[in-house]
Amino acid sequence: MATGSGKSIVMIKLIEVLYQLSLKNYIDRNDILILAPTKKILDQVKEHITEFNKHSNFTLELNSLKDYEKMKNEKKSFYY
Numbered sequence: 001m002a003t004g005s006g007k008s009i010v011m012i013k014l015i016e017v018l019y020q021l022s023l024k025n026y027i028d029r030n031d032i033l034i035l036a037p038t039k040k041i042l043d044q045v046k047e048h049i050t051e052f053n054k055h056s057n058f059t060l061e062l063n064s065l066k067d068y069e070k071m072k073n074e075k076k077s078f079y080y
Contacts, residue, residue: 008048016058033065 001007015032022029036042046062053059063071 008045009052011045012049012052012060015060016056019058031068034062 011034018027018032019029021027034042034045036045049060049062
């Protein structure tokens with residue numbers, strides 16, 4: 001897809017749909033890992049998620065992969 005075509009927004013909405021399906025037990029609840037080839041693209045995804053969170057009842061929380069084990073041990077969820 002071309003630059004500026006909305007790939008990040010589609011990804012964010014798909015995450016929301018997956019979460020809603022997991023609430024209804026249609027699918028298992030799993031953590032979601034977002035990988036990006038450059039820091040610039042990852043920063044753009046973060047900006048889109050921040051903007052999405054401002055206008056949605058559903059909130060995505062971003063966490064560093066470095067913190068994953070610690071968060072799992074603390075029983076925190078990546079969904080809220």
